[in-house]
Amino acid sequence: MFCYQCEQTTRSSTGNGCHEVKGVCGKDETTADLQDLMIYGLQGIAQYAKRLRQFGGNPSQADDFMLYALFTTLTNVNFNASRFVQLIKETAGWRDRLKAQYEALAEQQDVPVEALTGPGQWQPASTLAGLMIQAQEAAINLELQQVGEDIIGLRAMLLYGIKGAAAYAYHALMLGYRDDDIGAGFEEALDFLATHPDDADQLLDWSMRIGQLNYKVMAMLDAANTGSFGAQQISTVNLAPVKGKAILVSGHDLHDLAQLLEQTQGLGINIYTHGEMLPAHAYPKLKAYPHLVGNYGTAWQNQHQDFTQFPGPILMTSNCLVEPAGAYRQRIFTAGPVGWPGVRHIVGGNFAPVIEAALALPGFSEDAPEHLITVGFGRDTVMGVADKVIDAVKAGAIQHFFLIGGCDGAAPGRNYFTEVAEQAPDKTVILTLGCGKYRFNSHDFGDIGGIPRLLDMGQCNDAYSAIQVASALAKAFDCGVNDLPLSLMISWFEQKAVAVLLTLLSLGIRGIRLGPTLPAFLTPALLAKLGEAFDLKATGTAAQDIQDAMKKAA
Known part of the structure; x- marks a missing residue:
């Protein structure tokens, strides 16, 4: 077992990552290894799905299966080893059906069939013991000695971005929304990983491509949510x-x-x-x-x-x-x-x-005193009062925006996000999304000229709404998003957060502060590379980060 896909992973002087019989999340070694093996099998599906498309075939049903299977491997989702034994069998079945379709179409069009190796020809063992042996060849850090920790980290970042984007795409799929181009994007990325890439620049470029893919996915999910249930209302x-x-x-x-x-x-x-x-x-x-x-x-x-x-x-x-x-x-x-x-x-x-x-079951025996909070500040709501927001900024009533969003967790250091919200100056507005909002969403922050100082924009995928609002404000002020009086303090935890981070970076957003601890797969060299390209930094103290942000506003 080796896993370092989430913020709560084991960190020690001898190396980062959960590699004992059970991860910090509670995932046992068998389940963890089976998940890795299934991901390996999904690469085989992607290999044939990509080639099938080139001959006019339609692998959309296999893509739907891939989204579901990828989602099951996210942190704190599925811990049932027997379910993964079944999913591995289903994975091989899908792969073999796509292979047969690809070979038939290639033969019809008189094109030589490409002989694929690795995931494309792998057959799952018939016993759990056999699967566990095979899983040793599917570990995320398998080639550590050959390619080094930076390449392993880049492969991991790409894979975790794929997983996060797949989870959002699955939510949209459940509402009846799918996009063949998005499906092809997942196929191409997993097909790329199947080649065991070892070029750092190429891997980073692919991570940015997944960021762009996830942007499309979040737009699709936004359309699915609003199309199914209406636009958010206050x-x-x-x-x-x-x-x-x-x-x-x-x-x-x-x-x-x-x-x-x-x-x-x-x-x-x-x-x-x-x-x-x-x-x-x-x-x-x-x-x-x-x-x-x-x-x-x-x-x-x-x-x-x-x-x-x-x-x-x-x-x-x-x-x-x-x-x-x-x-x-x-x-x-x-x-x-x-x-x-x-x-x-x-x-x-x-x-x-x-x-x-x-x-x-008994339910609640009596009413408790009412305790109300306000939600519903999606992009439609905020853009409905954009003129008031713009006027408030121009008049100096609003001096800065703090986007405090992302995943929450139990690790020490997450009080930082509460402190940023509580210490943010009175003439600032706090945008929040994701479950990190619970750190401060019951607080009374008041308003600025009728505009609430705390705007809850929704789930983590509603980062799409935040991006749309930022883009609209930048257009109104005739500047770039990075020139806005806006600071992003992001609490990351798992793979959806990685996908959103890659989206922000792929859009050229600079100056993000990420915490409370940086992803374990970001080696010092990778962090330096991202820091140089995007000014990505770890969160510091709330007071100092707010001070730095307000200097930008001035």
């Missing part, structure tokens, strides 16, 4: 429990939430969001359900406490899952790519088992 959300039966929905998937809301209409069950599901309350077609009554708990890393205290079943729709505690293990359900051994999994969008559990 909305108040109750953080206090309401008397009655209850279901808690965590993760990120709005499609699952919509299905559950539809299936629970008129049953007397209240639905609560948790973690990154909070922005659901801003979408008109979701908040129209009267039994979507509020948000319970905070960010993903606090789920042991939140889920233990919740008096109903919990539905985990995507990342981030941690090992279920005994206090709620019998009333937590997973859906989509998520999984934990022994936890009941919902198949086909039929949430009857969750509903039955909710009706059997």
Whole structure:
């Protein structure tokens, strides 16, 4: 086992990365190795899918499978080793079908068939023991001695960006949105990784290409969310429990939430969001359900406490899952790519088992005092008052914008983001997205001429909205985005965050401060390279970073 794809990975004087029998996230060695082996197999699918396209074939169904399979390997998503044994078999099946289609079309068009090696011809072992032996040839750091840690780090950054972008594309797919060009982009990137690339500049260029691909993916997901549920509206959300039966929905998937809301209409069950599901309350077609009554708990890393205290079943729709505690293990359900051994999994969008559990459990016995916060400051909302924002900047009422966004986590140092928000001068506006918002979204920051100082823009993928707002402001002020009075303090945790970071860098955004610790796959040499190209730096102290930002504003 070797894994360093997330912020919580083991760090030591002898090297970074989880390489014992269990990772810090709780993923065991068997599951970790099977995930690596499946990724290897997915490269084989990509090899044949790319070539099939060149002959006019359509591998879109295989692409859909790849998105799902990639999503299962993200941090804190699926810990079920038996599921990966099955997925590996399915991976080989898809690969072989694409191979047959490619060879048939090549023969029809009288073109020599390309003999592929590596993932293109690999066959999975028939036993778990055999798969574990094969997995030794699929480890992320396999060629460390031959190519060095910088190349391994660049390969990892590219792969993790692919994983994050695939997760966003899967969310869009669940709402019926797909794009063949985006599918081809995933195929090309995985096909490239299958060649064991060892040129640093080429790998960095491919990372920027994945950043651009993820930008397209986030645009597609934005269209999927707004097309399915309407554009975000400014909305108040109750953080206090309401008397009655209850279901808690965590993760990120709005499609699952919509299905559950539809299936629970008129049953007397209240639905609560948790973690990154909070922005659901801003979408008109979701908040129209009267039994979507509020948000319970905070960010993903606090789920042991939140889920233990919740008096109903919990539905985990995507990342981030941690090992279920005994206090709620019998009333937590997973859906989509998520999984934990022994936890009941919902198949086909039929949430009857969750509903039955909710009706059997007590729910909340009384109403708690109302506690309201405001969400819904997506790009449509913000652009609707753009003229007021621009006038406030020109008049000096707004001197700077701080984008404090990204993933939250349990590691020390994350209070930095709370301190930035709390210490930001009164004449500044705080934009936030991702679950990091829970560090400060209950605070009262007041307003500037009727414009709230805290604008919650939504989920982590709503970085797309933030980019659109920044671009519009830059156009209004006739300058580049990097010339705006804007500072980005980004809390990273897992692979979706890597994808968003690559998107920002690919768009030429400079001056990002990343924390609380830098990705373990960013070696000192790689960090220096990114620092020189993009002024990417680790977060410092809140006071000093704010001071530096305000100097820019002046």
